[in-house]
Amino acid sequence: IAALAPEAIIVVAYGLLLPQAVLDIPPLGCLNLHGSLLPRWRGAAPIQRAIEAGDAQTGIQVMAMEAGLDTGPVYATATTPIGPTDTTATVSGRLSQLGADLLIATLPDIASGGAKPVAQAADGVTYARKIQRDDARIDWTKPASAVDCAIRAFSPAPGAWCLLPDGTPLKVLAATLVPEEAGTPGTVLDARLTAACGDGAIRLTRVQSPGKPPVAASDWLRGQSLSAGQKLG
Secondary structure (H helix, E strand, O other), X not given: OHXXXXXXXXXXXXXXXXXXXXXXXXXXXXXXXXXXXXXXXXXXXXXXXXXXXXXXXXXEEEEEOOOOOOOOOEEEEEEEEOOOOOOHXXXXXXXXXXXXXXXXHHHXXXXXXXXXXXXXXXXXXXXXXXXXXXXXXXOOOOXXXXXXXXXXXXXXXXXXXXXXXXXXXXXXXXXXXXXXXXXXXXXXXXXOOEEEXXXXXEEEEEEEOOOOOOEEHHHHXXXXXXXXXXXXX
16 A cells, blocks of 8 residues: 555545555545445444434535544545435435535645644444344334334344244345334234334335245235234344
């Protein structure tokens, strides 16, 4: 890398810390295009964790990298709301375009010395842990709104999932809130794949069986014997 004599080094979703020897190479520094509003959601999965937490907005930031995990000062920020139907796929798509535009607009100012990075606030630090498989398992005891956020956060990958009554895993890629329904958490309430949560219910609308492509829940139900009263795990 040093032999290339880069003026700046830019990483996006890199997933690792650059060693100090690399951070010291470019005269304009190493820059990270980070998908959150720092210091909220430092770490590996900022977009997923923001949606999972029900955040109303997120953003993309040009950050000067240092030895700590996403602790560096911020040069520029662009924001976007997180809507009630947004998934990681839709938010990622918006942030990728916002981030590209922001970086192109900011780099000349950094090169000229006109851009001055602002230190992150000391308060409000949260960490976006790397997503493990069990993180995406649906917890039916949570309120329907929280279950819906989790489903959207993990769509399309790794996919929120639950267990059918026979123990077969089922990915849930989309759902809608059905707040007027209620029942024991995890119980199937009707023939439309509505499942009770800790508060309210959700109706699964797009699912995926192991080894199969994603399908609408209405199509999936045609080949299943799942009925009201059975429980999802």
